Amino acid sequence: MSAPAREVVLGRIGEVSRRSDAVPKVTGEFAYSSDLHAAGMLWGHTVRSPQAHARIVGIDTSRALTMPGVHAVLTHDDVPGEKLYGLEFRDQPVLAIDRVRYFGEPVALVAAEHPEQARRAAEQVRVEYELLEPIVDPERATEQAPLHPDRPTMGRGYRDDERPNVVRSLVIRHGDPDARGDVSVSGVYDVGIQDQAFLGPESGLAVPDGEGGVDVYVATQWLHVDRDQGAPCLGVAPGQVRIRLAGVGGAFGGREDLSMQIHGSMLALHTNRPVKIVYSREESFVGHIHRHPARILSEHRATREGRLVCVRVRVLLDGGAYASSSTAVTSNAASFACGPYKVDNALVESLCVYTNNPPCGAMRGFGAVQSCFAHEAQMDKLAAALDIDPVELRLLNALESGDVMPTGQVIAGKLPVAEVIRRCAALTPPEPEELPRDPLRLPGGSGNTTRGEGVRRGVGFAVGFKNIGYSEGFDDYTAARVRLHRTADGELSAEVHCAAAEVGQGVANVILQTARTELETEDVVLAAATTSAVGSAGSASASRMTWMAAGAVQLACRDALAEHRRTGSDVDLERTYRHPRTTPLDPETGQVTGERAHVAYACAAMRVVAEVDVELGLTRVVWIGTVQDVGRAVNPSAVEGQIEGGTAQGLGLALMEEIQTRDGLITNASFTDYLIPTTLDMPPVASELVEDAEPDAPYGVKGVGEPPTVVSTAAVVSALRAATGRELARVPVRPDDIVGL
Amino acid sequence: MNIELRVNGEPRELEVWEGESLLFALRERLGLPGSKNACEQGECGSCSVMLDGKLVCSCLVLAAQAQGHDVVTVEGLAEDGNLHRVQEAFAETGAVQCGFCTPGFVVATADLLARNADPSEDELREALSGNLCRCTGYAKIFDAVRLAASR
Amino acid sequence: MRPSILSRPPSTLRAVDVLSPRSLEAALLLKAERPDAVPIQGGTDVMVELNFDRGRPPTLLNLNEVEELRGWSRENGTVWLGAGLTYTEAMEPPLSELLPALAEASRTVGGPQIRNRGTIGGNLGTASPAGDAIPPLLVGDAQVKLVSLRGERVVPLHEFIVGPKRNAMSDDELIAGVHVKPVSGRETFMKIGPRNAMVISVVSLALRVDGDVHAAFGSAGPVPTLVRASTDDVHTLPERVADAASPIDDVRGTAEYRRHALRVLTKRALERCLA
Known part of the structure; x- marks a missing residue:
């Protein structure tokens, strides 16, 4: 039954290359974040809100603390540093403080010796809720009491929209938005909430270092942003939180936001024991952000020959309870609302609101999926109205x-x-x-x-x-570090460090192929991704990681090689690559303020x-x-x-x-x-x-x-x-x- | 409670909590995390193992039910350090992305090819319909099955 | 971090007794002693409850080792299906030729892993409105044999299922199996789901033409339900099946759709079986 070993093509840029992790993945040896163990490890469990919107009257952990096997029960009182965190805006409590804003919001944490003990203890954490009316209709959200009265997304250069519960509103005016064509078609399009549904549920292992710091082995898309969100909440210096990439069972945007990183670290630092948290499938569904549901109203005006004259679109996105990356999704939905077509005149209004629905953020396609569904339905409708072949109309x-x-x-x-x-x-x-x-x-x-x-x-x-890539002036970069030396037989050998998250997409091979191409050697290894060995790689998001990792590794390899040729000695250097700079959109007109927004x-x-x-x-x-x-x-x-x-x-x-x-x-x-x-x-x-x-x-x-x-x-x-x-x-x-x- | 079973040909004895699944026992007690914990309700096939020669979801077998039985996991497919032909084919065709579903697919494919050496397109799709993959869209997994069958 | 091995389970975990009798007699003895024991066969329902933390039965009665519950046989013109018969076994000839609708229904159950473990007895015990084996058994006039230390009794399937996830068993009884009439005419099974494999039924229908016409639907009322007709009035059957249903709106579908689909399915099933 066994196959003989076959020659493996390592591959350079442009060549079919077998994944560097293929063999451990087919044998079951590859260690995903849920596969990890450490001596003396405890199991963490998250107590979550069964309500979409409620005031927390009180939390009683006393009974849970007496349950067998329990080592810690923590609430917001136990968050050592900042109580709030967030991917882009600090609007989300590490553990709910006086209010829960969505179904499944974390309220307390338990650590116990066996997962069953943690579950049973979690059941005994008594949280008294006073129900509040949930905001569930995004159409009405801007008329209801604010979920975040301090308006966390405002004052960041976005259009100042005074209405309650606005995450971001954006208007793009282009040409004459009132321009008329010979023919007009319109429609109202709805997109439901999609989930990333990666197969590997959120999980990780936090290991205290005995000196107040913690190593977190976790499946994530961006190691450094996890660290930078986590350290202030843990009340430690960023260097004391070392995020180490564990095997990632798919991501698709759903691992941009934090899951167990701070929670596991809190439990680990509190108990001084390693703590593993593994979400169940149900918990995964309620515990991470989703694709934004959308309602899109579109009108396309065209000449009788089929040329688009004017496109008018209103996009309404339901961001759910916290901002996550909603402001960027709002902008993307607007940017791509007219489709890949020449449109001289357009009016695009894009609005994202806070509600008590499940929080939404990044998912593959990020705002463009919703827009594409609408603009392509419109193009088909226009083709039918004009009796033009739909392919011809698009061409x-x-x-x-x-x-x-x-x-x-x-x-x-x-x-x-x-x-x-x-x-x-x-x-x-x-x-x-x-x-x-x-x-x-x-x-x-x-x-x-x-x-x-x-x-x-x-x-x-x-x-x-x-x-x-990331847009609107975001300082987006990727670092790579290359260590070069000659082996005893005179061959060039390289170790590459890059914190790019291999989430299944194959960026590890991109890095290796780049290094092999630049260094003209097969002897390249990719070190495990960690915040402690190299600068940020940015996120494995926005279809950017191949470009950015290749850019950084290329730069580092070229400089390392030059240095090695110059000095003849071993080299260890790090370089940071940036893509062409972007600038924000004008908050009032939605027009670019520099050469490019994307x-x-x-x-x-x-x-x-x-x-x-x-x-x-x-x-x-x-x-x-x-x-x-x-x-x-x-x-x-x-x-x-x-x-x-x-x-x-x-x-x-x-x-x-x-x-x-x-x-x-x-x-x-x-x-x-x-x-x-x-x-x-x-x-x-x-x-x-x-x-x-x-x-x-x-x-x-x-x-x-x-x-x-x-x-x-x-x-x-x-x-x-x-x-x-x-x-x-x-x-x-x-x-x-x-x-x- | 104490249970005894054969795992990948070896007799094993272990202490389990009575409410635990075979999946949990394999992963957390026997150090065999190759079988994956993606849904724990039989909807994804990531935890597929062979139980007495039958393909099953180990999440739906009570560990205690495996007492006296024979279990083969993904870790037990390679022989003498050589990959099983199915494993080799999955690595070769690009059937692996994040890989979380891979062990389950590999076990299910090995079971299929043991029963049906040359499955038709419909047969292989149906045989693998209990295994979900979120990364690949399945095309390269089917390539791997065909490649393994051809060897 | 290398995977390593968890130490032995803490002794403070709440006890769950697992009893694994090796004969039906031993199983009945245990069930009489521990009437709260939850029988577990393929585990495809019970384990989900355990894994999802929905229930912690004090005792599990593992029936995997009970030889008498396995397999099937022909008995006096009927087919005997042991409670431990798996869906995979129900799909294999010659049984699949005797009970083709059950074979078709079995093919719609989960994936192969589930069909290898899930059993007819488990489907009956769970008594879900969506139980896939139930409509085909209803059209085959299935008689459920229940056994206990007190003796045995036979209950027609339509009386056995008394409500959603409720059956007519006493605490000390186990399902031994069912007697089903093999088809002499034609029968079929159809199941609607939102994707093309591995679905819980949105609505399902089994139909047998065997002298008379027997239709049974699932997922369109609190219990799978049988509707009979003579071959003379089949044209009214789609409407009568839809009328017999009392579907609800839930995450899997709407009541209106279920009723609509039942009409379409009944019409198509009649065409298949009367052709």
Whole structure:
């Protein structure tokens, strides 16, 4: 049964390269954050609010403290330093103080010898709540009592919106927003709450160092920002909190915000014992931020020939209880609201509000997913109104390098929108399959609901785009450190340090391929990512990590090599790479205040064939073809993997994925009721890459993770519309919507 | 309570709390964390192991139910230091991204190929429909299954 | 941080007794002594309760080692299904030819891992409105055999399930198995879920044409429900099935959709079985 060892291609830039972690991952040896142990370790458990909005009258931990095996029960009183933290705004209590604002908000912590003891003790933490009316309708949030009276997001250069519960409001005025066309189409589009649903639940191990500091082994997307949020709350210097990257079981934005980092550290420092916290699946669903649900009102005005004249869009995002990265999502939703099209006149209003619904933040596609769903539905609607082929309509209006975005930003880099459209339209879908078929190959799948009755086929098309990297003046950088020496036989050997989080996307290989390419040696190792050995890498987010890590490692390798050649001795140096600088948007006009608000853009087009049982509202996506603008593929196999996986997540949002709530309480926090696509839901994906090197990027790379997710929700629903003739203005599309109930 | 079972061919004896799953016992008591804890309700397949030659979710087996039985985990597939052909194929085709689902898929695929040496597209999709992957969209996992089957 | 091994469990954990009898007689003795013992077979329901911290039964009665509960056989023109029969076994010929709707229903249960462990007896014991095996058993006129130290009794399936997740068993009884009539005509099973595998049913339907027409639905009322018709009035059956349902709105679907889907499913099932 055993296979002989095969030659492993290590790979340089542009070559298919086997993942450096593939073998430990297939054997089960790879240590994820939930797999860790330390001698004398305790298990931590988080007591969470069962209410969406309530005043805390009192917390009684006395009984829990007497439970067997319990070593600590902590509340907000025990937070040693700052009581509040936050990814961008400090608006979130480490442990709820006098009020809970969302279902599942952490209120207390328990550490015990066995997880069962921790659970039982958690049950005995008595929290008395006085219920407050939850704000659950984002449309009404700006008229209700403020959840954060101190307005934590204001005074940061955003438009000063006086209304209560505004996280951010942004208006982009471009040209003449009242310009009229020959034809106008409009629609109201809704996007439900999607969850990252990574398979590895939040977990980590905090180990006290005996000197007041702590080592935290955790699955995260950005080690240094965890440290910088955690240290003030723990009342220690940043250097005393060492964040060490443990194996990450997927991220997709959901690990940008903190989970157990401060909690585990508090328990560890309090008990002077290592403390492990592993969230259950249910806790994971309530314990992290989600994709923002959105309502988008769009109007597209065009000439009779199909040229867009004016686009007017209002975006309403529900940010939930805390800000997280909502301000950036608000801006992204606005930036991409008009789609990858030339639009001379536009009015885009984007508003994100605080509510008592589940908090929202980063998820793959970050504001562009919601916008794409709306603008592509509008383009299909416009094509129908004008009786123009939908692909032709998109080509006619396609953005290109040198064009001006509604923010006034001139697209300086590459954006081959027309090319991805043309090549994608040329991909050939398979012929319809004959009947009879196994039910697995029909809508409803193993449910055996049709032998072909009610089944219609539809072909859909969509185009989407998104920014690469952090925007609006954020000082975004990545550090890399290279240690070079000659081995005894005279070969160059390198150890690379970079805190870029390998979350599954393959950045470890990007780093290794870059170093091998620059140093022209195979003898390169990547050291474990930790805050204690190298500067910040920034976040594994915004499709930025490949670009940024390659940039930093390239820079460090080149300088290290030069230094080594000059001195002939061992080298240990660190370099920091920055992408082209961005500047904020004008708070009143939404126009760029410098050369660019976004670093660069990437686009993708997608064609989808779906079969729909129109009587039962069930679906089967048959085939997906996509062409994506990637700049340059560092590792083509990994790029395909990102496209296929990103497409699956967008398909999930189109067809099945939604966090459901009732009065702010999540009602489907399990894999039984929050459904993600299975092997019987994902079709084959034919993908082609457009490799047109991005001028400002190392090796011409762009990020690849997000465009497939941005476009696939829109493309799948486009196919369902084609099959059913229904408007389907809400995702996920429910059987009721297809049937017309 | 004390239980005895065979794990990856070795007789093991261990003390468990009666309410614990086989998954917990494997991960936390036997030092075999390869079986993963993603949902603990049989909806994801990440904890898949072979119990007396049958593919099961170890999260849904009470540890005490494994008393006297034979368990093979992902850690038990490689032989003499060589990867199992399924493991080799997963590493080779790019079927692994974050890898959290990988052990479960590897065990399920090994079980499939042991029963059906040359599965059709439908057969392999159905056989793996109890395993969720959030990263890959499954395409490269199917490539891995076909590659392993071809060897 | 290398994985290492947790020390022995603390002795202060609350006791849960696990009893693993090796014969039906021993199981019945234990059940009589410990009427609060929760039977566990494949664990696909009970373990979720344990893992999700929803319940801590003082005693678990592990039935895995009870040989008498396994397998199936033909008995006097009926099919005997042991309570420990797994879904995987129900999908294999020749049993799948005798009870095709049960085989089709089994194919819709979870993934292969669940089908390898989950049992017919467990499905009956849980008595969920969404139990996938129940509609096919209802159309096969299943008779549930309950055993205890007091003796045995046979309860028709439609009387066995008395409410959502409630059945007619006494505390000292166990399910031995069910007698089902093999199909002589045609039957089918259909289940609706929001994705194409691994779903709890939004609504399901089994239909058998065997002289008369028997339809049974799941997930559209407090209990799976049987509706009978003669072959003469099949045209009214879709409406009658929909009328017999009392569905609710929940996270998996709306009442209106469930009723609608039942009409469509019944019509299609009739076409399949009368063709």
